[in-house]
Amino acid sequence: xxxxxxxxxxxxxxxxxxxxxxxxxxxxxxxxxxxxxxxxxxxxxxxxxxxxxxxxxxxxxxxxxxxxxxxxxxxxxxxxxxxxxxxxxxxxxxxxxxxxxxxxxxxxxxxxxxxxxxxxxxxxxxxxxxxxxxxxxxxxxxxxxxxxxxxxxxxxxxxxx
Numbered sequence: 001x002x003x004x005x006x007x008x009x010x011x012x013x014x015x016x017x018x019x020x021x022x023x024x025x026x027x028x029x030x031x032x033x034x035x036x037x038x039x040x041x042x043x044x045x046x047x048x049x050x051x052x053x054x055x056x057x058x059x060x061x062x063x064x065x066x067x068x069x070x071x072x073x074x075x076x077x078x079x080x081x082x083x084x085x086x087x088x089x090x091x092x093x094x095x096x097x098x099x100x101x102x103x104x105x106x107x108x109x110x111x112x113x114x115x116x117x118x119x120x121x122x123x124x125x126x127x128x129x130x131x132x133x134x135x136x137x138x139x140x141x142x143x144x145x146x147x148x149x150x151x152x153x154x155x156x157x158x159x160x161x
């Protein structure tokens with residue numbers, strides 16, 4: 001029996017307004033198409049004297065620290081990955097546990113605790129991949145303004161034949 005492993009790497013730039021963290025809308029990389037952007041909602045942070053977070057699991061049912069007043073609900077990222085043999089479920093990982101999101105003159109935000117869910121490829125050889133994660137504040141007392149934050153992370157998508 002011959003076993004083959006395929007790996008695909010996708011680098012994503014995360015542009016983020018302080019109030020709305022999104023992956024690029026409509027991004028498509030060959031056989032990797034964004035269906036829903038990663039979005040941490042619109043929110044107000046009442047204080048940054050300690051580290052606070054919003055967690056968006058692949059189910060979409062977010063949780064957040066009490067210092068966040070959520071105005072619009074967060075949502076996980078959803079992608080379609082095309083070209084996987086029918087019935088095969090890919091493994092999705094990232095080797096970067098912490099993604100620092102930066103904006104000049106502003107405190108950093110950190111994206112971490114990634115979670116992934118992938119479906120088995122359907123008859124059209126498409127697997128749906130959902131990505132969740134946690135957004136953390138700096139906790140240093142600095143205030144966040146309405147600014148654009150950016151960062152990059154690398155996804156690895158693998159499957160065996």
